[in-house]
Every structure is written in C-alpha cells, then in structure tokens.
Amino acid sequence: MTAIDAALSFNPARDPMRLRRMVTLGVLAIALILALILALGIGAVAIAPSQVVAILVQHLGITTGVTFDSYQEAALTSVRLPRLLLALASGATLGIAGASLQALFRNPLAEPLLIGVSGGAACGAVAWIVFGGLGLGLGAWGLPFAAFGASLIATAGVMLGARGEGRLDISTLLLSGLAMNALTSAILGYIIYLATESQVRALTFWMLGSLGGATWDAIAPAALLMALGVGALVLLTRPFNALALGEAEAGHLGVPVERVKLVTVVAVALGVGASTALTGVVGFVGLVSPHIVRLIGGSDHRFVIPGSALLGALIVTLADVVARTLVAPAELPIGVVTSAIGAPFFFWLLRYRTHQAVRR
Amino acid sequence: MSLKGSELSVRAGGKPILRRASLEVRPGELVAIVGPNGAGKSTLLKALAGENSNLLGSVVLNGRALKHWRAEEIALQRAVLPQSPGLAFPFRVWDVVELGRYPLRGLASGDEHHAAITGAMDAADVTRFAERDCRTLSGGELHRVHFARTLAQIWAPLPDGRARFLLLDEPTAALDLSHQHAILARARGVASDGAGVLVVLHDLNLAAAFADRVVVMDKGGIVDAGTPGETLTTALIQSVWGVETEIVRDPATGRPRIYVRPQGIAKLRTIGEARAFAAE
Amino acid sequence: MIRFLVTIVTAFLLLLGPAQAAPHERVVSVGGDVTEIIYALGQQGHLVGVDDTSLYPEAVHALPHVGYLRNLAAEGIISLKPDLILAAKAAGPAAVLTQLSDARIPLVHVPGEDSFEGVLAKIDVVAKTFGIEETGRRLKSDLSAQMAKVDVALAGVTAKPKALFLLAQGPSGALAAGRDTAADAMIRLAHGTNVAASFDGYKPLTAESAVALAPEVIVVAEHAVAMLGGLEALKSRPEIAITPAAKTNRIVVMDAQMLLGFGPRLPEAVTKLATVLHPGVKLETASAE
Numbered sequence: 001m002t003a004i005d006a007a008l009s010f011n012p013a014r015d016p017m018r019l020r021r022m023v024t025l026g027v028l029a030i031a032l033i034l035a036l037i038l039a040l041g042i043g044a045v046a047i048a049p050s051q052v053v054a055i056l057v058q059h060l061g062i063t064t065g066v067t068f069d070s071y072q073e074a075a076l077t078s079v080r081l082p083r084l085l086l087a088l089a090s091g092a093t094l095g096i097a098g099a100s101l102q103a104l105f106r107n108p109l110a111e112p113l114l115i116g117v118s119g120g121a122a123c124g125a126v127a128w129i130v131f132g133g134l135g136l137g138l139g140a141w142g143l144p145f146a147a148f149g150a151s152l153i154a155t156a157g158v159m160l161g162a163r164g165e166g167r168l169d170i171s172t173l174l175l176s177g178l179a180m181n182a183l184t185s186a187i188l189g190y191i192i193y194l195a196t197e198s199q200v201r202a203l204t205f206w207m208l209g210s211l212g213g214a215t216w217d218a219i220a221p222a223a224l225l226m227a228l229g230v231g232a233l234v235l236l237t238r239p240f241n242a243l244a245l246g247e248a249e250a251g252h253l254g255v256p257v258e259r260v261k262l263v264t265v266v267a268v269a270l271g272v273g274a275s276t277a278l279t280g281v282v283g284f285v286g287l288v289s290p291h292i293v294r295l296i297g298g299s300d301h302r303f304v305i306p307g308s309a310l311l312g313a314l315i316v317t318l319a320d321v322v323a324r325t326l327v328a329p330a331e332l333p334i335g336v337v338t339s340a341i342g343a344p345f346f347f348w349l350l351r352y353r354t355h356q357a358v359r360r
Numbered sequence: 361m362s363l364k365g366s367e368l369s370v371r372a373g374g375k376p377i378l379r380r381a382s383l384e385v386r387p388g389e390l391v392a393i394v395g396p397n398g399a400g401k402s403t404l405l406k407a408l409a410g411e412n413s414n415l416l417g418s419v420v421l422n423g424r425a426l427k428h429w430r431a432e433e434i435a436l437q438r439a440v441l442p443q444s445p446g447l448a449f450p451f452r453v454w455d456v457v458e459l460g461r462y463p464l465r466g467l468a469s470g471d472e473h474h475a476a477i478t479g480a481m482d483a484a485d486v487t488r489f490a491e492r493d494c495r496t497l498s499g500g501e502l503h504r505v506h507f508a509r510t511l512a513q514i515w516a517p518l519p520d521g522r523a524r525f526l527l528l529d530e531p532t533a534a535l536d537l538s539h540q541h542a543i544l545a546r547a548r549g550v551a552s553d554g555a556g557v558l559v560v561l562h563d564l565n566l567a568a569a570f571a572d573r574v575v576v577m578d579k580g581g582i583v584d585a586g587t588p589g590e591t592l593t594t595a596l597i598q599s600v601w602g603v604e605t606e607i608v609r610d611p612a613t614g615r616p617r618i619y620v621r622p623q624g625i626a627k628l629r630t631i632g633e634a635r636a637f638a639a640e
Numbered sequence: 641m642i643r644f645l646v647t648i649v650t651a652f653l654l655l656l657g658p659a660q661a662a663p664h665e666r667v668v669s670v671g672g673d674v675t676e677i678i679y680a681l682g683q684q685g686h687l688v689g690v691d692d693t694s695l696y697p698e699a700v701h702a703l704p705h706v707g708y709l710r711n712l713a714a715e716g717i718i719s720l721k722p723d724l725i726l727a728a729k730a731a732g733p734a735a736v737l738t739q740l741s742d743a744r745i746p747l748v749h750v751p752g753e754d755s756f757e758g759v760l761a762k763i764d765v766v767a768k769t770f771g772i773e774e775t776g777r778r779l780k781s782d783l784s785a786q787m788a789k790v791d792v793a794l795a796g797v798t799a800k801p802k803a804l805f806l807l808a809q810g811p812s813g814a815l816a817a818g819r820d821t822a823a824d825a826m827i828r829l830a831h832g833t834n835v836a837a838s839f840d841g842y843k844p845l846t847a848e849s850a851v852a853l854a855p856e857v858i859v860v861a862e863h864a865v866a867m868l869g870g871l872e873a874l875k876s877r878p879e880i881a882i883t884p885a886a887k888t889n890r891i892v893v894m895d896a897q898m899l900l901g902f903g904p905r906l907p908e909a910v911t912k913l914a915t916v917l918h919p920g921v922k923l924e925t926a927s928a929e
Contacts, residue, residue: 017452017491044719074743075718082739106448196841212713213735215742241455242462244448248411253513254435254463298493299449329689329716330707 021297021307028310035317039084042321044328045075052076079214085223086214087317090275091285093226095312097268098286099293099304100233103240104264105174108294109349111287112272115177115265116154119184121276124150126188126203130195144222148273154180155269209280209335211320222274229271232263233305240301282319282335284342285312291349315341361422361523362386363438363556368407368417370400378403379581380417385556387523390548392567393560395577396601401560402443404577405529408558409440422522435463436518438525439510443533443560445503453489453497453505457481460512468516476515483546484508485539500534507531507543517554524555531559532566544570568592568616576600592616664724664770668717670709671728673759673903674750675700677766678726680904681775689720691731695897696905714739726750726766752902754825756787759906779904786907793923794831794914801917803832804855804885807842807896808864814879815842816849822900823859830913832857847879857917858885861896892916 040052047055047068054066055076094112101110112118128146161176192200239260242250251257275282293307319337326332363385370378378400385391385408393401407415410426419426421437429437439460447456457480461473468476481487484504494502507528514524528547532540544559548570551557561567567574568588575585576592578600584591589609597605597618604621668689669675675694678684684699691709694700706716709728714736717725725740725747740747750765752758760780767776805823806814817823818839827834835853836843860874868874871893880886894916898909915923 017454044713044716046719069721070744071718071721074745075715078742079714079718079739103448106446108449210711212711213733215735215738217738218735238462238465241451242459244451245456245459246442246446246448249440249442249445251411251431252409252435252438252440253459254432256431294449298455299451300455324713324715329704329713329719330692331711331713331716 017298021300021303024293024297025303025307025310028307028314032310032314032317035314035321036084036088039087039317039321040076040080043075043080043324045072047072047076078216082216082219083211083214083320084317086211086219086278087320088313089219089223089226090211090279090282091313091316092309093230093271093275093312094282094285094316095289095308095310096230096233096305097272098312099290099301099308100236100240100264100268101286102290103236103243103301103304104261106244106246107174108291109287110174111284112268113181113283114174115268116158116180116184117151117269117272118276118281119181119188120151120154120269121147121273122207122281123154123184123187123191124148124273125277126191126195129203130191130199140218141221143218144225144274144277147277148225148270151269151273151276152266154184155265159265207281207335208333209282209338210331210333211279211316211323212331213278218278222278225274226271229267229269229274230309232267233271236260236264237301237305240305241299244299280333280335282316283339284346285315285338287349288342288345289315291345362420363408363422363525363558364420365404365408366418366420368404368415368419370403370407370412370415377580378407381407381577381580381582382417383408383558383575383582383585385525385558387554387556388551389572390551390557390559390570391573391575392571393558393575393577394562394564394567395583398579399577400580401577402529403580405440405527405558405560409438409527410434421525432463435513436467437514437522438527439513440527441507441510441529441531443529445506447494447502450493450495453481453486453492453494456494456505457486457508457512460509460515463513472516476512480508480512480515483511483549485542500536500539503531503534504539504543507546511546511550514550514555526550526555526557528557528559530562532561532563540566564592564597564618568618569610569613588615592618666720666722667724667726668706668720668722669694669726670706670712670731671726671750672696672897673752673762673901674726674728674766676901676903676905677750677763680779681763681767681770681772683766683770683772686770688722689717693897696901712736714743718743718745724748724769726769754822754902756783756829756906759783759902759904762902763904783904783907787910790907790910790914790923793921794918797831797918797921799918800831800833801856802835802854803827803857803859803917804835804845804853804883806845806858806860806864808861808867814845814860814864814868814874814877816845816853817842822902825902826899826909826913827859827917829910830917832913832917845879847882850879850883853883855883855885856888856890858883858891859899859913859916860891860893861899862893863896865893890916 037049041047041049050066051068051072054064055068055073057064059077097112101112101115102108124147125143127150128143158176158180161179162172192203195203239250239255242253242255243260247257289308289311290304293304293311297303297307315338319334319341323332323334323337366382368378368381369376381400381404383404393404395401406412408419410419421429421434426434454477457477460480461476464473478487481490484507486501486504486508489497489501489505494505497505510526514526518524526547531543535543544566547557547559571588573585574588574591576583576596583600584596592607594605594607597603606619606621607616609615610617664686666688667686669678669687670691672693672695675690676696678687679697687703689704689706690700691706691712693709704720707713709730710732712731717740722745725745727747727749729749729751731737737747748765748769750762752762763776763780767773805817805827807817808814816836817834818836818841820840821842824834824837835855858880865871865874868877874880875886875891885891894912898905899913911923914921
C-alpha cells in the first residue's frame with residue numbers, strides 16, 4: 001500500500017496521527033510553493049511577482065499587460081528556472097537519500113557521506129573534469145554518469161568489504177564506509193594535485209557546492225537519473241518500516257532484506273551521484289530533513305520519505321536564495337549556507353537526541 | 361501440516377550449540393521449550409524460524425522445506441517474537457503493531473487490517489498506549505507491543521487452510537506476574553484457534569500450566585519431551601538443573617506444580633565462601 | 641530544415657551586425673588585464689561592473705563586483721544589464737557562460753598569450769570592440785616604445801640570475817611558480833632564469849627542493865607575504881632561510897597583479913623585475929601612462 005492508497009482509505013477518527021501527517025505534508029507542500037514563488041522573484045535582477053507570471057505565461061503563448069524587459073526575461077528563463085528545478089530535484093533527492101540510508105542503517109545519523117556515496121561521486125566528477133572527460137562528446141550525460149559510476153564502485157566496494165558469512169552487517173558497513181571515505185579523499189587529493197591551477201580553482205568551488213551551473217542542457221539528464229533513484233526508494237517505504245525492527249525481524253515479516261538493501265544502495269548512489277555531479281557537495285540536507293520530519297509526525301516512512309523530499313527541496317531552495325542574494329551580484333557557495341545551518345543542528349542532535357533515538 | 365525440524369545442528373565458534381535436535385509443532389498445540397541457561401533453547405527456536413545460515417538439518421513448514429518457501433509466504437504462515445526486539449526509530453505503538461500486517465498488504469481489506477490491529481492490541485493489553493511513542497514505554501510494555509505485532513501478523517486463519525505458527529522466545533521474561541499469565545493464556549488461545557505455538561520459557565510452573573507438550577533441553581540437545589506430567593519429574597529436574605524439587609498435582613487441572621526445596625539450591629557459594637575459595 | 645533556417649537567420653544577423661554596431665554603453669569586464677586595457681583606452685566610462693581580479697586602477701573598486709573570474713554568477717551579471725561582456729580567457733565556469741549566451745548577452749573573449757605580443761593582441765580585440773582602433777594603435781606604439789627601452793638597456797647583459805617566484809595558498813606554505821606560468825614568462829622577459837622550470841604550474845616549495853633550486857633572487861607576491869605572516873616570518877621559514885637569496889637578502893615583494901597580469905603595465909612590470917634581477921644595470925622607470 002503506497003502513501004496514496006493509505007490516504008484514500010483514510011478515516012481521521014481512527015487515526016489522529018495520520019491526520020497530523022497529512023496536514024504536515026500539505027503545509028510542507030504549500031511552503032514549498034511559496035518558496036518557489038519567492039525564489040523566482042528574488043535575485044540580483046529585480047522581478048516583480050506580476051512580471052514573473054507575465055514572463056512564464058508568455059512562454060505558453062499568453063500575453064499580458066504587464067511589461068518587463070529582456071534582462072528580466074533572460075534572468076528568469078535562462079538562469080532562475082533551471083536553477084530552481086535543480087534545487088527542487090537535488091533537494092528532494094538528498095532528503096530521500098538521507099532518510100533511506102537512515103532506514104537502511106537503522107541509525108538516525110546516517111548520511112550519504114557515510115557509506116562513501118558522496119566521496120565516490122566527488123571522485124568520479126573530479127576525475128571526469130581533470131582527465132578531460134568533458135572532451136569525450138558525451139555532453140551533459142557524461143558528468144552525472146561518471147559521478148554515479150564512481151559512487152557505485154565505492155559503495156559496492158564498501159558492501160563487499162562488509163559482507164561476512166553471506167550477510168551484510170550494518171555496523172561493519174559503517175566502518176567500511178569510513179575506510180572508503182579515507183580512500184576517496186586520498187584519491188581526490190591526488191587528482192587535485194595533478195590538476196592545473198585553473199582546474200583546482202574550479203574544483204574547490206564545486207566541492208563547496210553551487211547551483212550556479214544549472215543550464216537547461218545539463219539538468220535534463222541529471223534530473224532523469226535522480227528521478228530513477230528516487231522512484232525506486234519511494235517504493236520501499238514499508239520495507240524501511242519493517243527494517244526498523246531489525247534485519248531478522250524484517251525477514252520474519254516477509255521483507256526480502258538483502259534485495260531491499262541492494263536496491264537502496266544502488267538507488268541512493270544513482271540519486272546522490274547525479275545530484276552531486278551538478279551541484280557539488282551540498283551537506284547536511286540528508287541529515288536535517290528526515291529528522292525534522294520525524295520530530296513532527298513520527299517515524300513511519302510512508303510519511304518520512306515524502307516529507308523529507310518536500311523539506312529537502314524547501315531547504316535547498318531557500319538556501320540557494322540566501323546564497324545568491326547575500327553578496328549580490330556575486331554568489332556564495334550553497335554548501336557553505338547549508339553547512340552553516342546543518343552543522344549546529346548536527347551538534348544539537350549529537351548532544352540531545354541520539355541517546356533517545358537509537359535506544360533499542 | 362506442521363512446523364518440523366529434523367536433526368538440527370548449529371556450531372558457533374567451533375563448538376556445537378545445538379546437536380541433532382528434532383522437534384515438531386502441530387496446529388492447535390502449545391509446545392514449551394525449557395532448560396537451563398545455555399541449553400540451546402533460543403538457538404532451536406531461531407533454527408525453526410530460519411534465522412541460522414549455518415544450520416545443518418532440515419526445517420519443513422507445512423509440507424515444504426523452509427528454504428523453498430518465499431520469504432513473504434513464510435511470513436503469512438508464521439510470526440516470530442524475538443527475545444529482545446529492537447526499534448531503530450521512535451515509532452508509535454500503533455505503527456509497530458501495524459507492521460505485523462506487512463505480509464498481508466493487498467491480501468486483506470482496510471477493515472480487516474484495522475480489526476486485526478485493534479484486536480491484537482486488546483489481546484496484548486496495549487490499547488491504551490496506541491498513540492504513545494514506543495520510547496516512553498517500559499521494557500515489559502514494549503515487549504507486549506511486539507507480542508501484539510506478532511498476533512496481528514497471524515490474526516486470521518489463512519484462506520487456503522494452511523496452518524499458522526507463532527514462535528515466542530522468552531515472552532514472559534520482562535513481564536509482571538499478571539501479564540506473564542495473560543500473555544501465555546493468549547498464546548494458548550491462539551493454539552485453540554488452530555495455530556501451532558512454540559514458546560521458550562524459564563519458569564517451569566508456567567510451562568507446566570500452559571503447555572500441551574514440554575521439551576526439555578540441556579547442553580544443546582533435547583533431553584526429554586512429552587506432556588508436562590510425563591517430563592517434569594523430580595528426577596529429570598534434579599539431573600538437568602541440579603535442583604531438588606517437590607512436585608504436586610494441581611487438583612483442578614491435574615497439571616504438575618513444582619516447588620523448589622531451599623536446601624536443594626547448593627550450587628552458588630556465599631560471598632564469604634567465595635572469598636575463602638579465592639584466598640586458597 | 642531547422643538547421644537550414646538557423647543558418648539563414650544567423651547569416652541575416654551577421655549582415656545586420658555592423659549596421660547596428662551598438663556603442664556598447666554598459667560593459668562588464670572580467671579579468672584584471674581586460675579592465676586595465678579598458679582604462680588605458682579611456683573607455684572606463686562604459687564599465688558597469690568588473691570581476692574580483694580587477695584591482696587596478698584604484699577607481700575600479702567603486703564599481704560593482706561580479707565575483708572571481710573563474711566563478712562568475714550569471715544572474716549577478718545580468719542584473720547589471722550589460723550590453724557586452726568582455727572576458728579574459730580564464731573566465732568561467734563554462735555553465736555560467738552558457739547561461740549568459742542563453743540570455744543573449746553578447747560576450748567577447750579577449751584571449752592572449754603571456755607575452756608582450758599577447759598584450760598587443762588583447763588591446764587589438766578591446767579597441768576593435770569599442771570601434772576605437774586608432775586609439776588602440778597609439779597605445780600599442782606607446783607600449784612598444786617602452787618595451788624597446790627595456791630591451792636596449794638589457795641588450796648587453798649576459799647574466800641570467802636564478803630567480804624563484806612565490807605565491808601562497810594559505811598560511812601553511814609557499815607555492816613556487818614552475819613552467820607555463822605567467823611568472824615564468826615574466827622572469828624570462830626580464831632576462832632571468834626560472835629555477836623552478838623543471839615542473840608545470842604551481843607546486844608547494846619544500847626545504848629540500850629549495851636547496852636544490854638554489855635561487856639567487858626570490859620574488860614574492862604581495863598578498864602571499866601577508867598570508868605567510870609578514871616578510872620577517874617568511875624569511876625565517878626553513879625553506880626560504882636556506883636559499884642563497886635569503887643569505888644575500890635578495891627577497892623582493894611585488895604586486896602580483898601588475899607583475900602577472902599581462903596588461904598595459906607590462907613594460908613597467910618588466911622594468912621593475914629587471915631592476916631587481918640586474919641591480920647593476922641602469923634602467924629608466926617606465927610608466928604605463
């Protein structure tokens with residue numbers, strides 16, 4: 001039963017919590033729409049809301065009395081719209097990826113960073129840029145695929161390292177992820193050492209994260225890959241719930257545990273790889289979103305997964321608004337903004353919440 | 361139709377922890393496994409649940425080897441309550457019990473699911489916690505919530521008539537006196553309803569009071585099996601537990617009642633004796 | 641068919657091009673060298689924005705800044721409503737340039753080698769863009785005359801002192817400029833030998849490599865001195881103190897933008913560096929204007 005089926009068979013008198021969850025999702029969706037309107041209107045180029053609407057509908061062939069100049073149109077259609085779509089796609093992907101990894105590891109502190117997904121993606125993308133993959137003629141598909149491929153290799157390596165007696169042990173997996181991260185950062189460092197001065201400048205900025213590179217050509221393939229990964233994870237909400245009981249208990253409930261783990265890892269690598277390839281490393285979204293959602297409406301993944309997608313998209317959209325307005329007409333790296341919000345949250349979490357959340 | 365383990369052996373760390381144990385649980389009966397610490401009770405239960413990957417011997421569920429069933433089909437036919445169930449995230453009680461319905465998704469209507477969940481919560485006496493966060497419950501209360509989950513999983517007879525089984529690993533360990541009896545009475549009810557129930561117990565009196573058959577284990581093997589009256593004798597208890605007991609028949613039920621003689625508990629030294637022993 | 645139409649339309653626009661040669665009233669300059677050339681050509685009145693590497697002359701600081709030249713942000717540039725972007729070769733990232741071309745803002749690249757000829761080529765491009773070829777020619781002949789003076793003064797000098805140019809990445813250590821860097825080109829222009837020419841690009845300087853390189857003169861970028869904790873702190877670093885240059889106290893601090901920019905101040909920069917490398921030679925102090 002998916003979240004939609006659940007919503008259709010819903011009777012609020014039976015389950016007050018479900019009402020609260022549906023209201024939360026509704027509020028998040030409305031907040032996201034408001035944030036989108038805000039993000040479309042705010043930026044170095046001033047565009048009034050009425051002008052935003054006028055420009056958008058003009059592309060549908062409707063003319064309005066509202067006037068706007070060509071710079072406003074260019075800023076909206078060539079820069080802000082693709083950028084906003086990238087914010088939505090990568091934010092939702094990071095939120096869902098974080099929630100999924102937390103479900104898989106049965107640990108609320110899991111992040112794509114932990115199992116080497118981000119490190120691998122970073123290695124792949126950096127190698128692609130430095131070793132001239134851009135010249136191979138694969139166009140916009142090359143970079144996200146390179147990032148996905150490398151993150152999958154890294155993640156597969158971690159899983160092989162952690163596989164003992166035919167089973168995948170979660171604590172060993174976390175430790176293998178730690179080792180893999182050490183390895184990927186060493187590879188990353190070596191590639192950067194080989195890079196030219198100008199490539200290093202480009203790479204450092206990319207590693208801090210930025211949505212500034214969103215062009216229509218680049219986001220289409222990456223968004224497709226992200227959609228594939230997210231689509232697979234959305235189907236796993238009930239198995240994720242069962243996994244919270246433990247792997248053996250999930251198995252007793254009929255969950256094909258090994259298959260769920262494999263699909264999750266591949267789907268997360270796909271989503272995070274494609275997202276990282278375009279935006280660079282945007283940290284903490286995958287940690288913060290599921291947590292806040294859980295605090296509001298509990299841990300049922302039929303709620304946590306869509307909630308994390310909405311909240312992740314909201315956070316990245318707003319963080320990008322901050323990133324491109326704070327020092328306009330120049331821009332801040334978005335990773336700096338999300339980390340500035342996320343890192344204190346992480347500390348608070350470590351200090352006050354983990355001892356409750358991981359009680360077994 | 362039954363859940364049947366034959367010649368089950370498990371080794372851990374090079375040592376056998378289960379040796380050639382054979383056990384069959386039939387629909388409608390409650391079988392209790394008893395034995396001292398480390399006798400292999402939980403290992404046997406886990407082996408029958410299909411949890412051990414390095415298991416020798418065969419487990420047959422309703423006429424087909426366990427490994428030839430698909431995981432979701434097994435889940436329709438038997439539920440397992442582990443000794444210490446975990447919970448990684450702060451779920452509500454309702455959410456946890458609802459998880460028991462996972463194998464039946466798409467096979468039952470919304471009303472049937474709802475009836476099973478509320479019924480199971482009533483049976484485990486956790487209805488008043490339904491909206492509470494599981495982290496706010498005591499260990500015993502949480503254990504009952506998980507018991508309710510396993511009840512919800514095998515709540516109704518299967519349409520094709522296949523037998524259901526319920527495996528409970530020390531379900532009474534964390535419970536107070538009244539809930540110990542309530543939970544076993546409920547397990548009895550499940551058996552009367554046509555399911556086979558296997559329970560690991562420490563308390564011989566509880567086993568004697570509720571079980572149709574008692575399986576006594578010691579050092580990884582099955583020592584004896586039969587009705588409580590047949591198996592729970594002073595001689596057997598003396599040889600397995602090393603405790604002297606006196607056994608009387610309950611006038612109402614005819615089942616044995618075991619009283620331990622205080623002078624019979626001689627195995628543990630007093631602190632003074634231990635100190636003297638260590639000084640030697 | 642579409643391709644054919646595009647070709648037709650493009651051809652049409654090209655025909656229209658010279659006719660509507662707009663006077664470029666709102667220009668964003670990306671690259672310190674490009675900005676300096678715009679000033680040298682007297683076109684600064686058209687500037688509405690510059691990048692962060694545009695540090696000279698002092699007046700540029702009053703203009704809006706659009707970020708570091710390799711990390712431009714499209715919308716910031718669009719917000720200045722430019723009708724032209726003049727961009728150095730290193731401008732980027734590529735995605736932002738794509739966004740700007742999607743926004744149909746004309747962008748003219750100002751390429752140029754790290755050489756005197758490169759500077760002249762850059763002046764040609766900028767002057768042509770503004771339609772002031774004559775002014776451009778005057779600037780070029782002026783600069784050529786200055787360069788000629790330096791060449792004459794250095795003509796008889798046969799010594800090629802071993803020089804090392806240092807930048808800083810952070811407070812942790814100095815970076816030496818190797819082959820294929822602007823610093824390498826400058827050292828050769830000033831009749832010196834770049835001791836670090838055995839490697840490509842900028843690499844961290846270690847105590848061991850400093851011994852092997854044995855530079856007679858060390859030139860340090862101004863901002864690097866500040867980053868490494870001042871000139872005295874720099875001189876006491878083991879990898880610096882060990883060099884002949886430190887022992888004879890021939891460590892000079894120079895403005896990196898002037899030295900490495902390869903803009904209209906090149907003759908002045910070569911003169912200054914040559915003065916440092918060849919203290920015995922009499923050189924007139926050239927000036928850019």
